[in-house]
Amino acid sequence: xxxxxxxxxxxxxxxxxxxREVLSAVPELEEGRPxxxxxxxxxxxxxxxxxxxLGHVAARGFSAHAVSLRGHxxxxxxxxxxxxxxxxxxxxxxxxxxxxAVLVGHGAGALVVAHAMARYPARAAVxxxxxxxxxxxxxxxxxxxxxGTLPAxxxxxxxxxxxxxxxxxxxxxDARRHAARLGRAARRAQWQLxxxxxxxxxxxxxxxxxxxxxxxxxxxxxxxxxxARRYGSAPLLFPGMGHDMMLDARWREPIDxxxxxLVKDPSRDDRG
Numbered sequence: 001x002x003x004x005x006x007x008x009x010x011x012x013x014x015x016x017x018x019x020r021e022v023l024s025a026v027p028e029l030e031e032g033r034p035x036x037x038x039x040x041x042x043x044x045x046x047x048x049x050x051x052x053x054l055g056h057v058a059a060r061g062f063s064a065h066a067v068s069l070r071g072h073x074x075x076x077x078x079x080x081x082x083x084x085x086x087x088x089x090x091x092x093x094x095x096x097x098x099x100x101a102v103l104v105g106h107g108a109g110a111l112v113v114a115h116a117m118a119r120y121p122a123r124a125a126v127x128x129x130x131x132x133x134x135x136x137x138x139x140x141x142x143x144x145x146x147x148g149t150l151p152a153x154x155x156x157x158x159x160x161x162x163x164x165x166x167x168x169x170x171x172x173x174d175a176r177r178h179a180a181r182l183g184r185a186a187r188r189a190q191w192q193l194x195x196x197x198x199x200x201x202x203x204x205x206x207x208x209x210x211x212x213x214x215x216x217x218x219x220x221x222x223x224x225x226x227x228a229r230r231y232g233s234a235p236l237l238f239p240g241m242g243h244d245m246m247l248d249a250r251w252r253e254p255i256d257x258x259x260x261x262l263v264k265d266p267s268r269d270d271r272g
Contacts, residue, residue: 015088021074022093023050024065025058034123034262035097038066039090039116041107041131042185042193043160045073048106048178048244052251060259065101067093069112071186081186083196087115094120102262106246107131107218108185108193110227118200125202126258129212129219129243130227133193164217166242169249178247208233209261211254213241236261 023046036057038049046066057064069086070078078085090112094101100123105113110130117125160182166175185193202208208231214221224235238245238253245254 015085016078018070018076018078018089020070020076020089020093021046021068022065023047023054024063025050025054026063027058027061029061030063031061032099033062034099035063035065035101037090037094037097037101037103038064039103039105039109039113040066040068040072041105041109042190043072043182044106044109044244045075045181045183047073047181049246051178051247053246053255056252056255057259060256062259062262063097065093065097069109069185072183079186080188082188083112083115083192086112086189087119090116091120094122099123102126104128104258105130107243108133111193111199114199114202117202117206119203121203122206124206124262125208126261127208127210127227128245128254129216130210130224131193131219132198132223132227132230133196160218160243164242165244166248167215167240167250169240170242170247171249174247178244209236209258211236211238211245211257213238213243213245215240216243218243 038053040046040048045068049066054064054066067089068075069089070076070081090103094103094116100121102124103113103116103122104126105111106128108131110127111133113125113127114132162175162179165179210224210228210231210233212219212224212235214237224237228235236257238250241250242248245251
């Protein structure tokens with residue numbers, strides 16, 4: 001029996017269309033592999049993946065695309081955006097790709113991916129250093145970063161510092177350059193991240209990989225374990241790395257692990 005999910009509010013109040021920035025890198029030889037769609041965390045744009053991961057993914061034979069959520073990067077401004085609008089951005093971009101995509105979300109972008117999977121039949125999903133929201137996330141954020149978290153409750157932007165985002169291996173010049181590009185998410189989306197309900201179940205139960213670092217100063221190791229258990233697995237850990245794994249000094253290790261998993265995972269469907 002097929003369960004039908006009715007979302008009458010989406011018909012009554014459709015998401016406002018925007019122009020979205022999408023950065024891409026494609027392999028020289030098309031081998032029919034599923035495309036990867038990368039979703040940045042709050043404050044980050046598609047640039048965060050274009051720095052290292054997009055070209056590396058294409059060099060390994062996969063098409064790679066990164067979207068800037070509305071209000072981020074080069075996408076249209078959206079000061080009143082919600083998690084629902086961010087998930088809509090992901091679904092719309094994924095639906096425009098020639099094959100069913102693998103959705104890869106980082107930080108709060110992992111929560112956006114989890115919401116998008118309830119509306120899009122993803123080939124697979126990868127949650128990188130996932131911030132999956134709720135009061136537990138809020139409590140952890142306040143304990144670890146009170147000066148950067150509490151102002152967000154009153155409408156200011158979430159603020160993360162260099163030690164939270166990157167390991168000591170990343171040169172200071174690179175850390176400052178990346179940090180200077182950070183923006184902010186919409187106030188409503190930030191509040192929903194801190195207090196929101198769990199996403200709806202994914203369409204088609206795609207395989208999900210969770211990875212992160214036990215030394216992440218944003219997402220504790222216990223949260224990685226909890227996120228992986230939600231999808232029936234254990235987290236893949238990379239000690240010594242910071243929260244922004246795609247920009248950190250050892251950025252090749254997690255993306256190679258992701259691509260190896262996609263190639264070898266026995267539950268991956270080779271159709272469409």
